[in-house]
Amino acid sequence: MARRDVIEKFNEMLQDIMDSNLLFGGKIVVFGRDFRQTLSVILKSTKENIIDYSIVMSPLWPHLSKIKPQKNMRALSDSIFSSRLLKIDDGVEITNENNEIQIPSHINIPFADDATSLNTLIEMVFPSINDPDLDFSSFVKRAILTTRNEFVHEINDVLINKFPREETTYYSCDENTSECVIPDQEALFHCLTPQGLPPHKLTLKINLPIILLRNINPTEGLCNEICLHCKGFNKNVIYAEISVGTHAGKPVFIPRITLESPHDDFSTITFKRKQFPIRLCYAMTINKAQGQTLDFVDIYLKEPVFSHGQIYVALSRAKNIDQIKVLIRPSTSLAQSTNYTKNVVYREVLDAAHPH
Template sequence: MRARLDPMFSNYVLAVDNGLSPNTKDEIIKIPNGMLVPYDDDKTSLDHLIKYVFHNIQEYSGNMSTMMNQAILTPKNSFFNEIYALLIQRFPGEYQRYYSVDETIDKTEQLVMEDFLNTLTPNRIPPHELLLKKNCPMMLLKNINPSKRLCNGTLLICRAFDQNIIDAKIVVGHHMRKRVFIARIPFLPNVDGNSGSPFKRTQFSITLSFVMTINKSQGQTLDYVGIYLPQPAFSHGQLYVALSRAKTGSAVKILIRPGNRVQSVIFETDTNSREDTLKLFHSYYISDALVKNANPRYKIGTYEYDWTLNTRTLIEDVEEHDNQIEAPKYNIVPFTYLHSYKYSTQRIYFLAVAIQIKPTKEITTEFQQQTIQEIYLIDER
């Protein structure tokens, strides 16, 4: 066992795995205080967890061995993306962005579904937007060429970028220091209630290795382990896997984020699944919603975050004596006045229903070539 150098920690991990008291009672697991990162707020506490695990991440590009033996583990892909964005931002160097090509299997759904598919990151599938930097540690997500050790879980260091190729070096095993070239490959995610429609994603089969889901970490031994639990509910089997990546109890830090309650205004119209709960331009307290930085490519106006509400999300009315958030204000142009803005470049807001959306096309005007899209609207009233 990895933790044989620390008998107390070894006994604790085994007790967690077997669900034995006093460490486990009624599916509630007691975490030793020495392993916990005190929760102040999301930003401060995550900073403390990152500093404990990685110390000075700016220096890692010159010490590959140290970098490959430290990681933050988290139970879900959605939490993985949160840590991924923080770590790659702090890693030294310039960004390289790679966007996937997402295609619906039913070609008639492509125009309607493409933007939605870009927001999905199914299990064992690389994200739509892949952020990398030179010398950052990576992990393969799929078997590409097992005979050359290009298989699921292989650890790599990124050496250089091209538009369609990533130049990398294997850093573990018999093929250590071998130079390899990674190309984009197609993925076919499993269809579930989140994706709805079968689709194909073409992207590089890699992710950062200094943050990973707990399931992906199985089989690894790490010098420092950070465990990020945004949701208190957690199975002891998964916690056992996360804890057992470490050699000693002093090498583990766990951040548990309590259920936060924040106030928000509902202003989007896509609230069909919550039509009995949410009203437009009303203020609510919302707990246990997934909040992440908005994708720059799809950000609306000045809004900074995307919100995802699910069956666990708790929504409460704001009490009358509490200050209500001021709802966004729009200067709505009546549908019948749109002709007045025919030659205007001013941004306007109006209410209408789109009954047909045609693909974009190139046209040549008197002055230049432009891309246009025809959208047929009717008055919402």
């Protein structure tokens, strides 16, 4: 859901348009939100600020009608798994002395070393990936979830080298839009991949799964976060096919477009990047996976989760516990294999959203 300040401005706009003091100008507005999932991303912020940006802290919240779903429809076939998910994100799951929850041993992958353990994880979620005769459509609803974009890029780089097809590489054109004079600016911009932008070097192969980063034509199914797979390549157009949803199987063309880096207080350098608005989606961040239902999920915790609801979101992408594997990297090189991980829950948000 959008941040509370955006919703409050939307309310003021409708009141102004309708010349009415009624909530949202008297119009019916429907919001959807699971407060057990991750909250709005507020860069360089504190827990208190993140909570304050949630709609439950808005003066509009008491005036909204709340409809609370009663069942976890995704995990309906596994009631024990569904019950444990709710305990995890209610913050009442049993913890050890370090306030960590235990991952069941049968879904935990023992950690050996970074390379070996990651290859084991990859083989579990994408078995026989280097087989050229494999039906790659079976990989559409499988993914590796992790905490940060840097880990996503690391996993995707490993996976694309295992994928048995001839590769096509596209390089972006980057242009400085800030007032700063930057020596060797192109080389600097090529090294940057801000949130929401595709990489400078985009390497693709036929049948490779990709995710769209922008709304191009929502009525035709080309909307942000839709999953596709590559079917053909041209200089300025990629031929692809939508993998999921009501438009599954539909052939589409993705153009190369100009995108701008984020404008915020923490981006002193801004630039434009002309590139295809896509990324590989073998692996994705936990935040990006919200709303998706997957047939098999690998969770790669190279570092502990750091935001409200992240472990709940990661585990709840699957329909039952047998469709999940978890790899937890010990926090120190001397640590032994572990199946305990942190759980971050902001009780203030849950209590405000679900009052007793």
